[in-house]
Amino acid sequence: MKKQIIKKAALLLALVGVLSVQESSAQLSDQEYVAVTMDLQGILQLTMTTEPQVDFVFNTIQKYQVGITKYNATRLEVEATVPWDLYAQPSTEFWTQQIAYGAGTNGQGTLPSEILEMQAIQPNAVAAALTFNSFIGLSSNAGANTASLTPTVDTQFLAGQFGQGVANSYAPATSTASPLTNKFLVHYRIKPGVPANFPNLTTQYPTVAAATFTATAPYAQPGYYDLEVVYTLTEDL
Structure with a gap:
């Protein structure tokens, strides 16, 4: 009878030991949360690293006849994190005559922007309708194309073209990493001729030339x- 009591006591002690092990392995925890946001803002930066003024001085007959070309007169660099286009426009339809030399009764003082010819030495990689891949007069499109922030089908593009899409724009890049697509050198040319009725204008824009130089005002x-030439860098529109 005494031996049975001892066995029961031993069994009770073993059960208490198991419960003690389970309680010691339990863990406490707590949590806090941090909200992380990301704001990827589109960046477009156009930098001109040359002088902002280009001067043409026609003081000899030879300069009138041959014209003057200013090579690499404007250098532009583009930094972009979004697809982009780059185009050029005149600020006004006509040149502003600041000073007139002499009476000039037969001279035309209202000269169209198209007498200024421009060429970008980096051809537009997009097959745009209007580019500066070769020397072409800067078109105002009869005043409809002057310094508008929104391009049209009549806008002349250095990069990209009118219309959206990968095939119509340049990809995000920097001028350092992608100099062949994000750096531009622009030449300027003016050829007055003798008399000064700008023969290249007649070739490129015959309608503008005919409206400018008439029987009563046949030369400049x-x-x-x-x-002013306005270069506009814009997100692909």
Whole structure:
């Protein structure tokens, strides 16, 4: 009878030991949460690293006849994190005559922007309708194309073209990593001719030339003129 009591006591002690092991292995925990956001803003940056003024001085007959070409006169660099286009427009339809030399009764003082010819030495990689791949007069499109932030089918593009899509724009890149697509050198040319009725204007824009130089004003009036060229870098529109 005494031996049975001892066995029961031993069994009870073993059960208490198992419960003690389970309680010691239990773990406590707590959690906090942090919200992480990301704001990827589109970046477009156009930098001109050359002088902002290009001067043409026609003071000899030879310069009138041959014209003057300013090579690499404007250098542009594009930094972009979004697809982009680059185009050029005149700020006004006509050059502004600041000073007129002499009476010039037969001279035309209202000269169209198209007498300024431009060429970008990096051809537009997009098959755009209007480019500066070769020397071409800067078109105002009869004033409809002057310094508008929204391009049209009549806009002249250095890069990209009118219309959206991968095939119509340049990809995001930097001028350092992609100099062949994101750096531009622009030449300028003006050829007045003798008389000063700008023969290249007649070839490239015959309608503009006919409207400018008439029987009563068949050549340009001597004077000091200026025109602003506006380069616009925009997200692919």
